[in-house]
Amino acid sequence: MTKPAGPLLLGVRHHGPGSARAVRAALDAARPRTVLIEGPPEADNLIPLGADEAMRPPVALLAHAVDEPGRSAFWPLAEFSPEWVAIRWAVEHRVPARFIDLPATHTLAWGKQDETALDTEAGEGSEPAADADESGDGANGSRAEESDPRAAVRVDPLAVLADVAGYDDPERWWEDVVEHRGTGDGDAFAPFLGLEEAMGALREAYGSGGHDRDLVREAYMRLQVRAAQREFGDDVAVVCGAWHVPALRQKSTVGADKALLKGLPKVKADMTWVPWTNRRLARVSGYGAGIDSPGWYGHLFSASDRPVERWMTKVAGLLRDEDRIVSSAHVIEAVRLAETLAAMRGRPLPGLSETTDAVRAVMCEGSDVPLALVQDRLVVGDVLGEVPRSAPAVPLQRDLDRIQRRLRLKPEALERELELDLRKENDAERSRLLHRLRLLRVEWGEPVASRGSTGTFRETWRLRWEPELSVRVAEAGVWGTTVFAAATAKAEADAVSAPGLADVTALAERCLLAELPDALPTVMRILADRASLDTDVGHLAQALPALVRSLRYGDVRGTDTGALAEVAAGLAERVFVGLPPACAALDADAAEEMRRHVDAVHGAIGLLGDVVAPARGTSTERGASDGPSAPGHGELRERWHAVLRVLVVRDTVPGVIRGRAVRLLLDDGELAQDEAARAMGLALSPGTPPGDAAAWIEGFVGGGSGGGMLLVHDERLLGLVDAWLTGVSAEVFTDVLPLLRRTFSAYEPGVRRTLGELVRRGPGERGGAGTGGSGIPGFAAEFDADRADAVVPVVRLLLGLDLVEMGGGADSGLGDNNLVGATG
Template sequence: MADVAGVDEGGSEGRVRGPLLLGVRHHGPGSARAVRAALDAARPRTVLIEGPPEADALIALAADEAMRPPVALLAHAVDEPGRSAFWPLAEFSPEWVAIRWALEHQVPARFIDLPATHTLAWGEDAERVPAGKEGVDGVDGEEGPVDGNGPDAGRAPGAGAAADVRVDPLAVLAEVAGYDDPERWWEDVVEHRGTGDGDAFAPFLGLEEAMGALREAYGSGGHERDLVREAYMRLQVRAAQREFGDEVAVVCGAWHVPALRWKTTVAADKALLKGLAKVKADMTWVPWTNRRLARASGYGAGIESPGWYGHLFGAPDRPVERWMTKVAGLLRDEDRIVSSAHVIEAVRLAETLAAMRGRPLPGLSETTDAVRAVMCDGSDVPLALVRDRLVVGDVLGEVPASAPAVPLQRDLDRIQRRLRLKPEALERELELDLRKENDAERSRLLHRLRLLGVGWGEQVASRGSTGTFRETWRLRWEPELSVRVAEAGVWGTTVFAAATAKAEGDAVAAQALADVTALAERCLLAELPDALPTVMRVLADRAALDADVGHLAQALPALVRSLRYGDVRGTDTAAMTDVAAGLAERVFVGLPPACAALDADAAEEMRRHVDAVHGAVGLLGDAVASGAGPEVRGGVPASAPGAEGSVPGQGVPSPDVTPSKPAALGHGGLRVRWHAVLRVLSVRDTVPGVIRGRGVRLLLDDGQLGQEEVARLMGLALSPGTPPGDAAAWIEGFVGGGSGGGMLLVHDERLLGLVDAWLTGVSAEAFTDVLPLLRRTFSAYEPGVRRTLGELVRRGPGERGRAAVGGGSGIPGFAAGLDVGRADAVVPVVRLLLGLDQVDMGREGAGGGLADNGLVEVAG
């Protein structure tokens, strides 16, 4: 048994004595047709296929009606699910054809490549790898298109070394044949070759001879790991020969065929395998996509045009005519004007181009050129659609429910079926209305999966609605997500349990306060009430230890934002209100000292924190006032230990209850405290101008400062004694940052006059310094606002004053006063929008009028 096989010179049809070695190009429709023809002619008693032996038990599932390629064999380490590998198979893959042939003819089929238990461990322990066999960890770095069916890595980051560089056999053979494009050479030699005429074994004998010459020149081609794999395959072929004789067919990468005929001993092959590292591995079938088969996706054995190859395999007769018909149908669906005449002309042009280029049949390049010229009017824009939808395609395979899977995957499949949320390879948008139970459950599922690291959906901004009851998701299922699901299985057997455990673990491991608040928000979005107490405890601990006001201010908005979900999603957020109020109090105390002596960049960052805290205080006050948070009695939440109604002896009321406590003051107290902080920021000289200006603007917007006081503060900030740079920063804080400051200047002539007078009084040298800052401030205004400001400045203060004295407002498009009649005309519409008609009808019948129900005040 030293020889695997020898050559029978006198054999019929040039057959090789011993096992039938069918060297193929993985994912090649021509190779797939040739394999089927060779198997029909040889009728072997067993079929050996390049692939992990652990998958032998999964071969029978290929006959299931629910199994639809493209699919892939997934192997992952049991103790480390992130360490994984794929073996993809398409309908036109020779290995898939061999599996289906064996099942149809009831012939045993086996995988003979290096076991996945070694493949996943490769490189994990360098000391255990035999000398001279330094390989890669779970990544078959085979770049050659002829032999590249090794696993596509889904391993954990940083788990191994880079793949070795190897020779591309196709490129070498194409260059020898005078081709500059290996794909074109392969199409001419193999894909366009018919199998109905001539010897069924001739293509494999010719390819074996070519690969033998290349192996003599290049050895293993740069991959020492190939020698180990080939040694294992020789041992498996010998074992099959002992059981079935020479009636054995082997389907493997053409690069390996010469090595399988080498005259080696069993002892030598076993020596190569001695000492290989091992891990415990599980295997299953998972869906695959055409996009992942594409070489651009990074898969080593990928092909550039899986959709085109699938068409060639499925339509061996008149492939060009059928392809052009597909293209025409796609373009028509996209409202392109394409007639049957276009199809006829495109076919003729493709055939003419093939003849001019000396090709036996039109290939992808000829059909693409013909489509561009005839159907796309020379434009690459519609052609890009053809490449994306047809040349590559959005096909997503399916696997039967009986395929092995981790419990978490089973639970996910069950939820997807119940919610009618089918995984799809084509990216699509999903609009959810959280007021509907089914949509709310979909949202919870997607948020839980994102928390587990399974990025099936990405949340995007909703179009046409800003309500918190609406979410928009962009969904796209990638094969790698199956690995993420297996990896997340260590957290639990159901999606809910796994997401809960993962959230608790992330909370304990988080270092930054903002990370914990963001996690709390995600727990509410995913509705994980069991995880929220742990997250809130960690949040309270982190907040107590963090003295950086910037961190506190960055964490507060996300925490307060989460309180809103108590209304939209029906989630109990009582535990978060007290923590948020305490966090706000710490921000109030620490913000004024933190704003002193800042440079320009730090001041701008702190200004953004001030804006965020201002919005958060408004939301927090609304949440407390609306009852989203706990009821407060004597400074202690009613749900807290020691509060009224709680179990005696379980807690003690807070000893330091003062009127300034935000929890005690509730809705009004928080805003009063915040307004006091803003007043301090707006008048303190050590605070940068951009923050002082923003403090004045926020107080003005909340009605805490009158127009006269604002004009006085602006006059002080823009006085001649103030450095021009500081004054320009004050203006940016007051009217910049997307705060609607342009309209404020349009409506308030005094403020505009102060800015105009200050700017005209700045010296030439200082003007050059402040110009970039002013341009950044005013360039953010709407074009109409800038045009109106320019008109007002051009007219000057005297003209504006005379217009006002003459009965006008001095502002183009505005009257001198309020037109009550026109304002009353909108009242019915406002009533309809606010839904007050039915409510107020009863009140009006009881003597209540328009003024009684407060609608005039609402309408303003």
């Protein structure tokens, strides 16, 4: 075993476990005085962190432009990456290690230059050129993941070599010739010499492979190798993509190499280590060294012997954890089948395809459903790396790390749901952190609907930490050094630049959720200014519900929302004044949109009255000198009911809005059953065009408003609809059918079935067994206190109340009948 003359060039495939093992063997054999590694030289001072016990791959070197943190590049490293093995070998043997690729200061500037050129070309109406990524890795695509998403067009060395060898799959060829072989006859350098010879032939045939920037990178690498040789002689080991080895071996002058580097664009760059994930390693989006099976490769690297048997044991354990019946016999048979398939296919050892086929046939009984779980959990994996606290980081990242540790909210690569009870201080702080990060565009958590509870004191989040979020944190660092300060500054800036009133109200809601009291004055001032200038009722109606939700959240979180309540009440007054004129002369689409606004305002007024009234306090508490205040609970509802009555009687208002106004008044008890029946009779009279009548019906009983149950329980209303529908002429019926179908198809199947049965029997034929004086089955003419009291225990159970919390008894003002009245 003789070391080749000159510097030891170890050409590798990035993220190749076979290359990683070979690099370790070659370094052990050569014992170089220094190790040079393909990577950005700005990270040289980060290499010693590779020896830190808290550093756990997968990790990545992150470079970002200081003045533009969003412009970034990653150099990911897994445990089975040859570069990581070289770093670990160097720090363990106290050998200096250096990165020798083109500095990130040029790489980031190239990315910016490309985007500028792309924008110019797109502006001229031409298709952007498909440039190759400037960070090609040699053996497997690009080495650094740029923010530029354009795919590279270049020669794939593995594909060419596999095709020459008669393989149709480059991955299978690589496994057969590298992953499934040792170091031959004990020569640790033989694998690299053979790969160098193959790459040399490819470089002779294809040159730079369609990527001229490789020539610049290789010129810089040659200069760094020469510098190391002057310092250490030929006891230099270079670990780089195999594609670059022939170029590093070729003879060129220092002047020629420096000429290639002259005039390169530059930006000021900063670097650190960040955690990476197996899932991110498996992606190929700009980072051409993505691999389909990082979990499998990690297993091959770590399994000292019998990798197939150990893999099948892992698979069996996973499936058993998912309650699938997998025995030791399954494992034995799967191993035998994988080995048989490898022999039949002429492979030296079973690869991923053979083990997958064996698992599908033996352990999954031919089903791809459990196999998908194996693919997700083992072949890819949910591993999230870790970096030590001593790694350089922006101040905002350090503050975030400190908060995460205090709240015991650890970032994880595996997606999980987090249930929060805002009545608990720790959960409330977690909620505030996640909302503040969302304001900063750090989308670690996504709010989802809570299961089993609709209370405002509960929140459910779906969490998953992606490596790109480290870039977002660095980018958000321009707003402040702490999460609180940065979120406050970002909210104020967003309020100033918000395009519309609804955007400002939504921002006010997010500020309350994130508890940013310092940002609220600015947001409220801009909100008041926008509300006073905006004359579009639709915009006002969109903004009001968000404000009212903010009031509710503020009540739950103990936030002072007095100013917000005043603005909301003023906004409601403007909606009351402007809504009737805005509802006149609308086409069908505009009328439907306005109907949704009416629904939203109706719900908001109900909630606004509930939160404004307690905030106002009694007249004694406020005092006579406090001046005017927001209208109280009753005042707001009375004003709103008056507006609805105006909408009911105006002929210029579309039928869908008039019908919804009647329904809302009926639900609030402001309109008696007889009045509602009379309004429907007028709307469905022969003098009303069928289209308008159908729209009125949709507004009154359409959608998920419970209109179906209203028709089930009110015989008169159902009779009116039935009489009108049977009186519509055949010519007109086809015009109103789509609208009617949309109205009634939204009902639950049981409601539709009951309505069909009632119509089949005919009006007046329902029987009077359960009919009282009201004419509605199941309802008496007067209130039945005994029957109401019987319901109270069930209602209390559903609401989570008890007699102690209610105060009990009639003296408390919350007696049984009052409770039924309130909840009913």
